[in-house]
Amino acid sequence: MKASELSGVKEIARRANVSIATVDRVLHNRTGVAQKTKEKILSIIEEMDYKPNILAKRLASKRVFKFGVLIPMVNPDIEYWNAPISGIQEALSEYGDFGVDPRYYFFDSQDRQSFIRQSEEMLISGIDGAIVSPIFIDETIDFTVKCEKRKVQFVLIEYEIPMVSPLSFIGQDFFQSGKVVGHLCQYLIKGNDNILVLNINKEKDTSDQMDKKIKGFEHYFENCDFNGQIDNVSIEVPGFEEFVFFMDDYLRNNNPKLIYVINSRAYYVAKYLKLRDVKDIKLVGTCCYKNNIEFLKEGWIDFLICLKPLEQGYKAFLTLYEFFIAKRKVSKKQYLPIDIVTKENYLYYEN
Amino acid sequence: MKASELSGVKEIARRANVSIATVDRVLHNRTGVAQKTKEKILSIIEEMDYKPNILAKRLASKRVFKFGVLIPMVNPDIEYWNAPISGIQEALSEYGDFGVDPRYYFFDSQDRQSFIRQSEEMLISGIDGAIVSPIFIDETIDFTVKCEKRKVQFVLIEYEIPMVSPLSFIGQDFFQSGKVVGHLCQYLIKGNDNILVLNINKEKDTSDQMDKKIKGFEHYFENCDFNGQIDNVSIEVPGFEEFVFFMDDYLRNNNPKLIYVINSRAYYVAKYLKLRDVKDIKLVGTCCYKNNIEFLKEGWIDFLICLKPLEQGYKAFLTLYEFFIAKRKVSKKQYLPIDIVTKENYLYYEN
DNA sequence: CTGAAAGCGCTTACAG
DNA sequence: CTGAAAGCGCTTACAG
Numbered sequence: 001m002k003a004s005e006l007s008g009v010k011e012i013a014r015r016a017n018v019s020i021a022t023v024d025r026v027l028h029n030r031t032g033v034a035q036k037t038k039e040k041i042l043s044i045i046e047e048m049d050y051k052p053n054i055l056a057k058r059l060a061s062k063r064v065f066k067f068g069v070l071i072p073m074v075n076p077d078i079e080y081w082n083a084p085i086s087g088i089q090e091a092l093s094e095y096g097d098f099g100v101d102p103r104y105y106f107f108d109s110q111d112r113q114s115f116i117r118q119s120e121e122m123l124i125s126g127i128d129g130a131i132v133s134p135i136f137i138d139e140t141i142d143f144t145v146k147c148e149k150r151k152v153q154f155v156l157i158e159y160e161i162p163m164v165s166p167l168s169f170i171g172q173d174f175f176q177s178g179k180v181v182g183h184l185c186q187y188l189i190k191g192n193d194n195i196l197v198l199n200i201n202k203e204k205d206t207s208d209q210m211d212k213k214i215k216g217f218e219h220y221f222e223n224c225d226f227n228g229q230i231d232n233v234s235i236e237v238p239g240f241e242e243f244v245f246f247m248d249d250y251l252r253n254n255n256p257k258l259i260y261v262i263n264s265r266a267y268y269v270a271k272y273l274k275l276r277d278v279k280d281i282k283l284v285g286t287c288c289y290k291n292n293i294e295f296l297k298e299g300w301i302d303f304l305i306c307l308k309p310l311e312q313g314y315k316a317f318l319t320l321y322e323f324f325i326a327k328r329k330v331s332k333k334q335y336l337p338i339d340i341v342t343k344e345n346y347l348y349y350e351n
Numbered sequence: 352m353k354a355s356e357l358s359g360v361k362e363i364a365r366r367a368n369v370s371i372a373t374v375d376r377v378l379h380n381r382t383g384v385a386q387k388t389k390e391k392i393l394s395i396i397e398e399m400d401y402k403p404n405i406l407a408k409r410l411a412s413k414r415v416f417k418f419g420v421l422i423p424m425v426n427p428d429i430e431y432w433n434a435p436i437s438g439i440q441e442a443l444s445e446y447g448d449f450g451v452d453p454r455y456y457f458f459d460s461q462d463r464q465s466f467i468r469q470s471e472e473m474l475i476s477g478i479d480g481a482i483v484s485p486i487f488i489d490e491t492i493d494f495t496v497k498c499e500k501r502k503v504q505f506v507l508i509e510y511e512i513p514m515v516s517p518l519s520f521i522g523q524d525f526f527q528s529g530k531v532v533g534h535l536c537q538y539l540i541k542g543n544d545n546i547l548v549l550n551i552n553k554e555k556d557t558s559d560q561m562d563k564k565i566k567g568f569e570h571y572f573e574n575c576d577f578n579g580q581i582d583n584v585s586i587e588v589p590g591f592e593e594f595v596f597f598m599d600d601y602l603r604n605n606n607p608k609l610i611y612v613i614n615s616r617a618y619y620v621a622k623y624l625k626l627r628d629v630k631d632i633k634l635v636g637t638c639c640y641k642n643n644i645e646f647l648k649e650g651w652i653d654f655l656i657c658l659k660p661l662e663q664g665y666k667a668f669l670t671l672y673e674f675f676i677a678k679r680k681v682s683k684k685q686y687l688p689i690d691i692v693t694k695e696n697y698l699y700y701e702n
Numbered sequence: 703c704t705g706a707a708a709g710c711g712c713t714t715a716c717a718g
Numbered sequence: 719c720t721g722a723a724a725g726c727g728c729t730t731a732c733a734g
Contacts, residue, residue: 008712022719058712059728060726062714179695187535385704414729
């Protein structure tokens with residue numbers, strides 16, 4: 001082989017008249033290199049526009065990166081969280097040989113203590129990076145403080161948490177999401193129809209994430225001539241039966257022509273509309289999971305806004321990969337497209 | 352190192368009591384291995400559930416895969432084709448170290464001869480795989496025949512070509528796309544309004560791809576009570592001025608409340624509506640490129656259906672990567688989501 | 703039909 | 719402060 005054909009560290013070493021070990025030291029900014037040598041090597045690296053071969057790097061290094069995944073456990077009501085796992089697995093099948101070791105920590109989405117316990121356990125296990133679904137705000141903040149202490153990088157999916165600075169956030173821009181729904185409404189109802197914006201929970205919901213959707217939604221109507229009422233209701237119902245009571249009562253006193261369900265339970269409303277055979281109320285929901293899709297297919301839901309949870313998982317994993325392994329810079333916020341889903345295109349968005 | 356800790360080919364070789372060269376021969380199904388030896392090795396591979404390390408494979412092999420990209424050259428009117436290139440470049444930044452060498456062959460989308468010339472040149476250059484935008488049907492068919500002779504794999508983007516069997520097709524399901532627009536129309540107009548479905552070309556368009564959209568669109572209306580007329584018009588106009596003549600004349604004799612432009616030139620209509628200040632005609636277009644987006648922002652276009660050209664490029668490249676390098680099976684058809692784009696969410700879809 | 707050896711472009715002890 | 723050498727898990731001539 002001709003000397004001029006050498007490439008990579010070898011060529012740098014040849015030009016600098018040092019060994020590749022020294023080049024490696026400079027490359028990784030390690031100590032123990034004479035200032036003069038270091039400068040020389042650095043200038044050669046610059047000159048060659050040297051890019052390390054990531055394959056060789058990963059093959060040679062036995063370092064395995066441990067990534068923790070802290071998300072709600074799946075239950076019949078919330079199979080939503082299967083999707084990000086699928087996304088992570090998909091990414092893993094692409095990047096599996098690169099020395100990454102994902103570990104899942106599931107918590108009960110109704111139980112703060114379980115979030116705390118699982119996040120503790122995850123940190124103790126010595127992870128390098130984490131993917132977290134920050135369902136509980138205060139507990140997430142506590143968690144992120146600990147991450148900083150331990151120099152653990154974390155990416156948040158689904159919800160942005162104020163005052164917290166993750167490696168990256170991946171999810172929807174809820175304000176824009178609300179605006180999109182606002183725009184859709186323009187076509188669904190007339191200018192003086194009333195709208196009900198609904199947040200349906202099983203228990204008290206402390207998250208203020210949903211407010212952004214409402215803000216965006218209302219913002220849309222500020223800029224167009226709309227004279228109807230927008231009624232903003234948040235309810236807690238243990239189950240569907242109680243929801244029926246609520247709706248019966250609500251519709252006795254109000255006359256909405258459109259209902260926008262800002263969390264995932266649009267199917268409650270759809271089920272109700274079907275039960276009572278109400279056909280003159282349009283329905284827009286969020287989140288494309290099975291229950292909702294069923295009613296979308298039957299026509300009880302007009303539109304769903306998809307949260308793309310699979311993509312969230314995929315991108316979250318990829319972000320950790322980019323940061324730790326490819327050593328590329330990652331964007332602080334990765335807002336996913338706000339997909340509008342109908343009876344005709346839902347197949348492409350199903351979780 | 353303990354023998355039991357060996358992994359990969361070495362461990363297979365140890366268990367089979369052969370050298371790794373022999374293991375390699377079996378792994379790649381090469382000749383020159385005794386049947387008995389081969390069987391033994393195969394059973395060990397099975398038993399270990401051996402998965403080759405793709406990093407080591409690529410690092411050791413000096414084989415570089417040449418991928419040709421045959422797409423229209425970008426001109427001011429059609430900057431659309433920048434997007435798939437961006438997608439390919441994005442994929443390249445992820446997979447660049449794997450030994451792939453993409454080469455671009457640009458042809459003039461108005462000139463069949465240039466397509467033929469460029470495809471010839473691409474084939475002669477000895478590519479392993481190709482990404483092709485099959486603008487010209489007959490010429491594409493000729494090309495694919497040659498590909499088969501030369502054992503070149505190709506993936507098609509944007510248009511599905513009948514009778515041709517690519518490694519994979521990546522693009523939109525136009526029938527479904529038409530149906531989605533049909534659904535949107537339900538909200539945009541009343542049951543007895545008229546609709547104009549428009550195909551605007553600069554010269555004679557032989558592609559029958561657009562028919563699928565029309566079929567899907569009409570199919571939607573077969574299943575709901577709609578009593579308006581759907582007028583299906585395909586026009587050839589050299590420029591905007593001639594289009595104005597056409598529209599003036601058309602609107603004198605017809606009264607559409609919605610115009611669905613099935614190819615990329617919705618901005619012609621938007622520009623016209625703006626020129627004549629027509630505000631009672633809804634407009635739905637296809638393709639999110641700059642001209643269209645401008646009018647979407649201004650409100651002259653109500654919806655755009657996005658073709659996701661960047662994703663097409665990314666996925667096309669990834670498909671060749673999966674096939675040639677990762678040696679995974681790839682799906683014959685990869686339909687992309689049919690994204691509905693509005694003034695509020697276009698930022699996520701801009702080419 | 704089979705194996706020993708060099709090499710891909712890096713990292714990682716270890717020795718000086 | 720610096721370098722020689724082994725090794726990551728494969729592939730690739732080459733020799734027998």
